[in-house]
Amino acid sequence: MKRQDSQQDVVIRVRDLCNRFGSNRVHEHLDISLYRREILGVVGGSGTGKSVLLRSIVGLHQPDSGAIEVFGKELEALTQEQRSQVERRFGVLFQSGALFSSLTLQENVALPLIEHARLSREDAEHLARVKLALVGLPSHASTMVPAQLSGGMVKRASLARALALDPEVLFLDEPTAGLDPIGAAAFDRLIVTLRDALGLSVFLVTHDLDTLYSTCDRVAVLSEKRVLVAGPLEAVEATDDPWIRDYFHGPRGRAVHRAGPATDGAFE
Numbered sequence: 001m002k003r004q005d006s007q008q009d010v011v012i013r014v015r016d017l018c019n020r021f022g023s024n025r026v027h028e029h030l031d032i033s034l035y036r037r038e039i040l041g042v043v044g045g046s047g048t049g050k051s052v053l054l055r056s057i058v059g060l061h062q063p064d065s066g067a068i069e070v071f072g073k074e075l076e077a078l079t080q081e082q083r084s085q086v087e088r089r090f091g092v093l094f095q096s097g098a099l100f101s102s103l104t105l106q107e108n109v110a111l112p113l114i115e116h117a118r119l120s121r122e123d124a125e126h127l128a129r130v131k132l133a134l135v136g137l138p139s140h141a142s143t144m145v146p147a148q149l150s151g152g153m154v155k156r157a158s159l160a161r162a163l164a165l166d167p168e169v170l171f172l173d174e175p176t177a178g179l180d181p182i183g184a185a186a187f188d189r190l191i192v193t194l195r196d197a198l199g200l201s202v203f204l205v206t207h208d209l210d211t212l213y214s215t216c217d218r219v220a221v222l223s224e225k226r227v228l229v230a231g232p233l234e235a236v237e238a239t240d241d242p243w244i245r246d247y248f249h250g251p252r253g254r255a256v257h258r259a260g261p262a263t264d265g266a267f268e
């Protein structure tokens with residue numbers, strides 16, 4: 001994807017972020033930016049603080065220090081009401097999916113619409129069915145509860161809920177974890193399609209090399225408590241660092257290279 005690194009194109013700018021839990025220093029002087037309409041893959045070894053970074057940006061974790069600028073506004077300078085307005089422009093898909101197990105898919109997706117957009121239940125559920133179709137779920141799934149569905153369908157439903165309020169930025173925490181390779185490839189394609197169709201900017205935390213190669217415009221590698229390198233995949237792959245070498249050029253990395261780009265396949 002072609003883009004200019006101008007101030008205007010930056011939707012999220014994190015500067016000098018520090019996070020620690022007791023003596024565990026997770027981030028020290030971490031910098032990262034997300035550009036408009038890009039899919040940014042955030043990778044790093046287990047415990048390098050990918051989820052804490054995501055949670056810091058979406059307002060679920062209060063950083064120890066540093067600046068987080070969203071849509072040109074410094075979060076710390078905003079009132080609670082202004083912050084809520086900014087957060088309404090985010091959609092978040094957590095690893096667990098976090099759907100209510102006793103509610104149908106359309107009731108799950110309708111919840112944020114009733115709560116935040118103040119729609120009637122009937123209108124909210126109608127719009128929820130549109131969102132469920134948008135993520136590729138068949139219409140009969142709308143009235144099912146999560147336990148009646150496959151893992152891939154539950155992921156899609158969780159994505160529909162993240163998209164309920166028409167966000168501009170989508171945060172995905174390991175979206176393909178637990179999916180079989182065909183389901184994961186289909187989900188990867190869905191993310192790219194939605195970015196293209198809805199003009200989303202996507203912050204994608206993943207361990208999945210296939211996802212990186214098939215979806216991401218840029219990749220940021222977290223290591224040594226900061227972003228070690230961020231850029232197009234070819235530039236990141238070529239970085240001289242032991243973790244990057246093992247990750248991109250180890251057996252799994254080589255397998256992805258051999259396989260080439262993901263091909264089409266039915267989901268689930």
Ligand SMILES: Nc1ncnc2c1ncn2[C@@H]1O[C@H](COP(=O)(O)OP(=O)(O)OP(=O)(O)O)[C@@H](O)[C@H]1O
Nearest residue numbers: 021024026044045046047048049050051052053207
């Ligand atoms: N609420 C918390 N209290 C104490 N420590 C925490 C808390 N949340 C995260 N941590 C610690 O912060 C570090 C980073 O955690 P985080 O979940 O962000 O890592 P991660 O890179 O997402 O890991 P993984 O790839 O395994 O999901 C870990 O050492 C973790 O134990």
